[in-house]
Amino acid sequence: MAYKIVIWPDNLTTTVNDNENLLDAIVTAGISIKSSCGGAGTCSQCKVLIKKGTASFSGAGKLTEQQLSEGYALACQTYPQSNMEIEIPATSRLSEHQVLVSQDKAWDGTVTEINPLFKKIKLELQIPTLNDHSDDVSRLFNALSAKEKTDPLRIGLEVIQKLPYTLRKGNWRITVSLSYIKDYTEIVDIEPGWDYRQYYGLAIDIGTTTVVAHLVDMETGESLGIEGTYNKQAIFGDDVISRIIYAVEHESGLQELQKTIQTTINELINALIKDKDIKPADIWYVSCAGNTTMTHLFLGIDPTYIRLEPYVPAFNSIIPIKAVDLGLKTNPKARIYCLPSIASYVGGDIIAGAEVVRIHKQDKLTLFIDVGTNGEMVLGNKEWLVACACSAGPAFEGGGITHGMRAMNGAIEHIRVKPGNLDVTWETVGNKKPVGICGSGLIDCLATLMEAGIIDRSGNFLPLLLSNRFFSIDREKYFILAHAEVSGTGKDITISEADVKNLIRSKAAIFAAIQTMLKMVGLSLENIEQVYIAGGFGRYINIADAIKIGMFPDLPMEKYKYIGNSSILGAKMILLDSETRDDTEKLADKITYLELSDGNNFMEEFVSALFIPHTNMQLFPSVNYVSHSE
């Protein structure tokens, strides 16, 4: 039995079969809806309003009485028993928004010499004679090798099929489209004459939460546009684990996830080429950096064993795939290069960052940290390299925090609480009224709450004078960062004691991972000579505050550099330089992965780090909080 479901206010109609629920209907209709738990019925985010029709549903316990009386239900728990009409409220939608992609204040990872993975070359061939009657392919190869340093040349059947005509049509002048693959270079197309269409590449950062793409002019190396959006896979779950579970436990789950990321990328391509004289067929190479799970899902490769001990990915490195095999809206002959992973939880995004900072060329002992949903880090220099990952949780990306959000308009990115009167001042992205708080704001917030004597070293709210900035509901305590009157939502923007504990766990995981990794190689904090920080905290990060809360080691500020989204930077560098690409593969091979769950003292370190800044204050000699409660 199939039922028609009309979805408002979109006015879209779709159908569901038996055993399908409203979440299936919404996904089928192509609408992005919040669903962190991947349809398990636990996150309560996929609330919809039932307007017409009957259904069987469970999950009522997840809704308030008022919501139930108003007709709300959880889409994932509602199975239609008639044709229905439903409305998806704005609060349940993953809205399209501008993900912050600018690289202000971040190192720009400029490539000085352009030697892109794809290029077009103008050639003039000698006209054959009875004394020089070599075949067309050899003639082409010889002319090309004379002009261009190439790996061994390949040419496909399709190109040979059009070669005799093209050479003579162009009167022995020809434009050759050359793709650098791996260990060889392929002539992927030819055009008669020298008037060729411009050509472009894409650099993509496939994040679990957001996807960012640069449209790159492959002749100048310039980014002609930058677009970012949510990863539409969010409807299948917020983190990589829930997406793997979805892929494994649903029939065609893997295909759905693959198609969803393809759609996400294709929409970015549409946005990037809109209003420009550029067609999808003018995009000839794509360079993608993503974590190991994202890369598996993008390529349609079973991620099952990433999640199960001993955490084995299906592959780490793969030769560039043809776009036609991945459904990307580019030239079908374009190649898709995915940066190599080194383990299930250290993926191509981290390798991209390690390449951006050229960690394997450094004389100094260098620490590279990328803070996302996980904290991943690489330590070493030109002699040796180790990497590890820890489950920091998405707190610094705004996940699991009452008013946490990513660094978009209205996000508090800098905040100070004045000790004594507890006045709060803040800065927001885009100078909008505050609607939430992003990673850089949360680091500030933890430090300033501590300095203002609002929390103790364990994150407990201290007993304080009555202030209109405090309230509590069901024994949970809240501090108001911005009152309803001044916020962009008309409601208080708050941070709770639970949020603070959550942030402490996140920062503790990162610091514990650094300590564990150092001890595994027999070094300590003072040996670190430079630190590169990457991640989606915001436009900048207050390193001083990050040290104060015990997230990063207590090292002189000048040793730190914040480089923003190094994943997309690395992807772009590689797109523009074939040597960097080869170098990246070698870099990945050089890194030894350390498994933190595997018989070392990570848990001990973690527990010790669950204080601000740390149980052992000697590790943070520069940090000195005045206790206001004493």
Next chain:
Amino acid sequence: MAYKIVIWPDNLTTTVNDNENLLDAIVTAGISIKSSCGGAGTCSQCKVLIKKGTASFSGAGKLTEQQLSEGYALACQTYPQSNMEIEIPATSRLSEHQVLVSQDKAWDGTVTEINPLFKKIKLELQIPTLNDHSDDVSRLFNALSAKEKTDPLRIGLEVIQKLPYTLRKGNWRITVSLSYIKDYTEIVDIEPGWDYRQYYGLAIDIGTTTVVAHLVDMETGESLGIEGTYNKQAIFGDDVISRIIYAVEHESGLQELQKTIQTTINELINALIKDKDIKPADIWYVSCAGNTTMTHLFLGIDPTYIRLEPYVPAFNSIIPIKAVDLGLKTNPKARIYCLPSIASYVGGDIIAGAEVVRIHKQDKLTLFIDVGTNGEMVLGNKEWLVACACSAGPAFEGGGITHGMRAMNGAIEHIRVKPGNLDVTWETVGNKKPVGICGSGLIDCLATLMEAGIIDRSGNFLPLLLSNRFFSIDREKYFILAHAEVSGTGKDITISEADVKNLIRSKAAIFAAIQTMLKMVGLSLENIEQVYIAGGFGRYINIADAIKIGMFPDLPMEKYKYIGNSSILGAKMILLDSETRDDTEKLADKITYLELSDGNNFMEEFVSALFIPHTNMQLFPSVNYVSHSE
């Protein structure tokens, strides 16, 4: 306007549009009909009987009055103007027949060690642990490299996609399908466990006239079956030139020719696997040897410039193509390797032969000659190699000779005329009644006619005593080889003066090419230390007679070796040994092509060779004809 055409006795119905003739209808219906001129209206071979309907036709002048009165017409010159019924007489059909493919008395080119281009390997992988958590692909590569010497390994997306499941399903035992491509080895498939299906390869000789294929067990190297058939492309013309013209001058001509050779090969595959427990999907590699034009047509590559000065092929060497791109009835993942050509008229069939005789490993100065429609030869040793081609014409394949035929049942393959009473004795293929005469018989015939005093050194019939073996029609003289009473056709089997002159031109071209090539490298006949003869003459060739008629140099018999169809032998050797394959590519690179039309004395040599054995008798010291007419 479209008309229905019913074809008898096949009882097939097809339709033609305006501008289409009966030949088009017959081709569309899939019937093989003789048409040497490719539909030009000149060869008069495509005679059909009009039974019903009206048509406009020309070409009446090509038919006898009786044929016209009986209702015959040339299919290629007949354009239907109503629905029609026609009959194709047996004489107009290219009958399926057994092309002689056995290698009796020929060197068998045995490969002593099997290292085939495709193999299946049983592997057992270490089970991953927390201390050994490398990705599935690396684990597979490491296990494979430890067991098998491979070029750099590649693995495609499709195989990676099934890898995680397959490894665990087989409990870390797996069978890997490995294809040697070029400079790298690709894992093209994987199966769980060690119980794999047997695997096979095909070696194919794609001749202009006939196509021969071996089905090869890739584990033992044994040929499980040999099949041969006419190249169905014959309906588009007898020789490579008329096929190139067809490909170039007809819309979709190239596609038609490509499809026709695919069909020819697929029918051979059907015949080879019939009654065996072998499926097309069990064929994993194909090795093809063909002349340059045949290889272009097989791959759908424009052959236009092979025919036009300066005779430039589109390509000589090409990496193995995927079967799925060529419509072959094999495993779609099978690879098709085409042996390299070196010039427009020295193709992969010749390179196959040169590899069979290992000419580039020889200390002795070696001459390799392949006599087919063209005469092609390679001269040299391990130090240097040259090759050339001459238009010998198809006389020694039976083409253009009154009762010429290929070496099949009933072909006279050995013949003697007794001087004096002119009694004729013969041997035929299969000991059948004679129906014609094949290449080896024609060489004998020329020699014996000379010895019996029937022809002079220029090929003129001498005035002789009246004999019932002579007759003449329209000033053309005929000698009866077999009277109607003893022949298999019920008609006299004859040779005409024109046939003799034709044969002399063919043998002269071959000898002149040898002489020209020798002179170009500053050598002469006596420098030749060994000669390998290949071709479709028959089961054997009478070298003594070939010398007597001045076709091959007057060298001691022990310097000669007849190796039969060396094209298919070479294709099979390569299929079974990847090193031989690589060696063949190097061999082709080493050969310098000499263009006989290009400012040398070929024409002079040709004219001097238009005598039996030669104008210059000093070149043939062992040959001494007694003149019976003196």
